[in-house]
Amino acid sequence: MNEEHRKILEMLKEGKISVADAEKLLAAVGGPGTEAPAAPGGKPGWKYLRVLVEPGPGSESQDKVNIRVPMKLIRAGLKFAALIPQAAQGKVNVALKEKGLNVDLMKISPQDLEDLVANLNDMTVEVDGKDKVRIFCE
Amino acid sequence: MFPIWMRFKIRPEGKRGVSLWFPVILIWIILWALMLVLLPFMLLAAVLTWRRGPGLILLAVYPMLFSVLWNLSGLHVETRDAENDVLISFR
Numbered sequence: 235m236n237e238e239h240r241k242i243l244e245m246l247k248e249g250k251i252s253v254a255d256a257e258k259l260l261a262a263v264g265g266p267g268t269e270a271p272a273a274p275g276g277k278p279g280w281k282y283l284r285v286l287v288e289p290g291p292g293s294e295s296q297d298k299v300n301i302r303v304p305m306k307l308i309r310a311g312l313k314f315a316a317l318i319p320q321a322a323q324g325k326v327n328v329a330l331k332e333k334g335l336n337v338d339l340m341k342i343s344p345q346d347l348e349d350l351v352a353n354l355n356d357m358t359v360e361v362d363g364k365d366k367v368r369i370f371c372e
Numbered sequence: 373m374f375p376i377w378m379r380f381k382i383r384p385e386g387k388r389g390v391s392l393w394f395p396v397i398l399i400w401i402i403l404w405a406l407m408l409v410l411l412p413f414m415l416l417a418a419v420l421t422w423r424r425g426p427g428l429i430l431l432a433v434y435p436m437l438f439s440v441l442w443n444l445s446g447l448h449v450e451t452r453d454a455e456n457d458v459l460i461s462f463r
Contacts, residue, residue: 295453296452296453296454297451297452297454298451298453299451299452300449300450300451301448301449301450302448302449303447304444304446304447306443307440307443307446307447309443310436310439310443311440313439314436314437314439316432317432317433317436319426
């Protein structure tokens with residue numbers, strides 16, 4: 235329990251706030267029940283990575299994308315990427331750089347993925363005020 | 373577990389389209405049979421190229437491919453644009 239949770243509970247105990255207010259405050263500071271159930275390892279037990287693309291208010295097109303990828307598949311895919319020969323790895327990185335992604339895929343470890351997912355709660359990106367891209371785990 | 377069914381759906385705008393449940397497990401059976409036949413050659417190639425590097429990679433292909441296919445279940449890709457609705461889902 236962190237300091238914010240303790241203060242809210244103390245305010246509730248002293249009668250300064252109601253139970254309903256305490257619930258709202260706990261939810262606002264990320265209280266119990268707002269996170270995914272923890273896996274045995276202590277990490278959130280996310281099963282799927284979801285990517286939703288929806289047309290925004292300023293979008294002319296009505297294109298929609300709904301992708302659900304099992305997290306285990308991503309982990310397995312990362313391991314599979316290690317099989318890419320050294321000569322091809324350079325080409326992949328150059329191609330990614332040309333697309334504006336200055337990332338070395340071979341340096342992404344399963345631990346990096348775990349850290350990324352652990353911190354990825356619910357992210358919404360608006361592309362040029364047109365499409366809304368929502369990335370989250372469930 | 374391995375996905376048993378693959379659902380494929382394509383529906384052009386204003387038309388009825390096609391929805392297909394494909395028993396993808398048939399592909400896995402054929403794939404495993406093929407990989408089993410190739411296994412001795414893969415092992416031989418792995419031993420011959422062990423010192424230069426690729427040998428270890430060749431040995432890792434089987435378990436990694438198994439891992440990817442095993443976790444394919446639950447993959448769901450759905451896109452919709454002005455012309456088509458396309459859905460690919462593994463179950």
